[in-house]
Amino acid sequence: MKKSFILLALCIPIFYGSARGQSLNKQSVAREILNDAKLDTIQKRALTLLKGFSAGTSYNEVWIRDFTTFINGSLKTHDPGTVKNVLLMFFKIQGNDGNIVDGLVDTSKAHGGYEYRYSKLLPAWAAHKNTVETDQESSLVQAVKKYIDATGDNSILMEVIDGKTVIRRMEDAVQYILNDRWSEKYQLVKGATTIDWGDVQPESGWGVAINNKTKWAIDIYDNAMFAIALRDLVAMKPAGYSFTRDWSAVAARLKTSVRSHLWSAKSQKYLPHIYLDGSPFKPDFDENKILYTGGSICAIIxxxxxxxxxxxxxxxMNEAASKEKFATIGMTVYPPYPAEQFPNMHPYIYQNAGDWTWFGGRIAEALLPYHMEADAYEALKPMIKRTILHKGFFEWYDVQNGKPKGSGDFRGEAGVLFDAITLLKDWANKQVKK
Incomplete structure (x- = not known):
C-alpha cells in the first residue's frame, strides 16, 4: 500500500509538468504568431490585391472556385452589397438542371476558347463551365455561407431570381451533383480523371472538357468539397423553410462511403482515384503510390x-515536401505523374507537383480545430517567406528552383493566406488571454 502511494505521488508532478509544458508551449507559439510582422505584411498586401474579383493577371474571369477562397478578404475591401451581387451573378446564369458555371467574364473578353453560356438575367456577361470538374456547385454554396458568416446578412437566402429563392437554387445545385455526377455503386461524387483538385485530363488536347477520351473517376477532393457544401447548406437553413430532402442524411452517407472506398487504413492516405470505366494509365503504373495533398487537406476540413x-x-505531406528543395505541403502531388502517363501536364508543371499555396495554405483551417496550431504555423512559414521574397502572390511555384510561375496577382493565394493568418491570430489572441 505504501509503495503504491509513493509511486502515485511520483507520477503526479510528471503528469502536471507535461500538461503545464504543453500550455507553456502553446503560449510560446501564440506569442511568436502575434509578434510575426511578416503576417501583418501579407494581410495588408492581400487586402490591396483583393479589391478586384478576377482570379489574377492572366485571367479575366471571376471563377467561383477561386472566389470562395478570397471572399472573406473581399468583404474587407468592398461593401457587402458589392460582394453579394457577385455571388448572385452565378445564380442568375445557373443551368436549368441546377449546374453552376466555372467562370464569368465580360462579353467583350469572352475569347478563351470555351463554349460560352448567356442569360437574359445577366446582360453583358458570358459564362463557361469546365466540365471535367465537380466543384463549382460546392464552391458556390460554401461562398454563400462565408458571406453570411462574415456579414450576418442571411437575407441573401430569400432573394428571388427568376422565380426561385437562392436557398432553393442552392438545393438545385447540390441535387445536380446527385443527378449528374453521382456513382450509385459507390455512393460518391464522380468527375473526370484529373490530378487531385486539378481541372485538366491526362490525354493531350483540350483537357478541360468531357470528351470521348474521358475516364470517369472518384477522388477525395470532389467528395470533400461536396461534404463541406452539404454541411454549410444545412447550417444556413432559414427558419420556416423546408428542404426538398434530408441533406444531413446525404452527408452522413457520403462520409461512410468515403471511409469505405477512398480511405486506405493500411497506408493512412487517400487513394488517388477509383475508376468507373477503366483507367487512363498503363496497367503497370501504380498510381496508389502518389500522395494527394490538396484533397487530403480538404478531407480534414x-x-x-x-x-x-x-x-x-x-x-x-511534410515528408513529401522534404524531398524537393523548394517544396511546401502545397506541392499538389508526390511523386509527380510521369510524362508518358500524363502527357497533358509534365512532371513538376502546374498541377503535376507544382506548389500551390492556394491549397497548402488551407492547412490552418484543417489543423487548428485539432489543436495542431504549431504544425499549422510551421507549415505556413515557408509559404509566407516566399511570398515576401517575391513581393507578390503567384499562382504556383516550381519546387525544383523555387521560382514563381503562372498568373501574378493570384487572388486565390492572397485570400487563402489572409484567412489562414486570421485564424492563427484569432487562436493566438485567445491563448495569451488565458
Whole structure:
C-alpha cells in the first residue's frame, strides 16, 4: 500500500509538468504568431490585391472556385452589397438542371476558347463551365455561407431570381451533383480523371472538357468539397423553410462511403482515384503510390478523419515536401505523374507537383480545430517567406528552383493566406488571454 502511494505521488508532478509544458508551449507559439510582422505584411498586401474579383493577371474571369477562397478578404475591401451581387451573378446564369458555371467574364473578353453560356438575367456577361470538374456547385454554396458568416446578412437566402429563392437554387445545385455526377455503386461524387483538385485530363488536347477520351473517376477532393457544401447548406437553413430532402442524411452517407472506398487504413492516405470505366494509365503504373495533398487537406476540413489519421496525413505531406528543395505541403502531388502517363501536364508543371499555396495554405483551417496550431504555423512559414521574397502572390511555384510561375496577382493565394493568418491570430489572441 505504501509503495503504491509513493509511486502515485511520483507520477503526479510528471503528469502536471507535461500538461503545464504543453500550455507553456502553446503560449510560446501564440506569442511568436502575434509578434510575426511578416503576417501583418501579407494581410495588408492581400487586402490591396483583393479589391478586384478576377482570379489574377492572366485571367479575366471571376471563377467561383477561386472566389470562395478570397471572399472573406473581399468583404474587407468592398461593401457587402458589392460582394453579394457577385455571388448572385452565378445564380442568375445557373443551368436549368441546377449546374453552376466555372467562370464569368465580360462579353467583350469572352475569347478563351470555351463554349460560352448567356442569360437574359445577366446582360453583358458570358459564362463557361469546365466540365471535367465537380466543384463549382460546392464552391458556390460554401461562398454563400462565408458571406453570411462574415456579414450576418442571411437575407441573401430569400432573394428571388427568376422565380426561385437562392436557398432553393442552392438545393438545385447540390441535387445536380446527385443527378449528374453521382456513382450509385459507390455512393460518391464522380468527375473526370484529373490530378487531385486539378481541372485538366491526362490525354493531350483540350483537357478541360468531357470528351470521348474521358475516364470517369472518384477522388477525395470532389467528395470533400461536396461534404463541406452539404454541411454549410444545412447550417444556413432559414427558419420556416423546408428542404426538398434530408441533406444531413446525404452527408452522413457520403462520409461512410468515403471511409469505405477512398480511405486506405493500411497506408493512412487517400487513394488517388477509383475508376468507373477503366483507367487512363498503363496497367503497370501504380498510381496508389502518389500522395494527394490538396484533397487530403480538404478531407480534414470536411471532418472525414480521426486525430490520429490527421497526424499521419500531416506527417506524410511534410515528408513529401522534404524531398524537393523548394517544396511546401502545397506541392499538389508526390511523386509527380510521369510524362508518358500524363502527357497533358509534365512532371513538376502546374498541377503535376507544382506548389500551390492556394491549397497548402488551407492547412490552418484543417489543423487548428485539432489543436495542431504549431504544425499549422510551421507549415505556413515557408509559404509566407516566399511570398515576401517575391513581393507578390503567384499562382504556383516550381519546387525544383523555387521560382514563381503562372498568373501574378493570384487572388486565390492572397485570400487563402489572409484567412489562414486570421485564424492563427484569432487562436493566438485567445491563448495569451488565458
Amino acid at each position: 470536411a471532418g472525414f478523419n480521426t486525430v490520429a489519421e490527421i497526424r499521419q496525413i500531416n506527417r506524410q
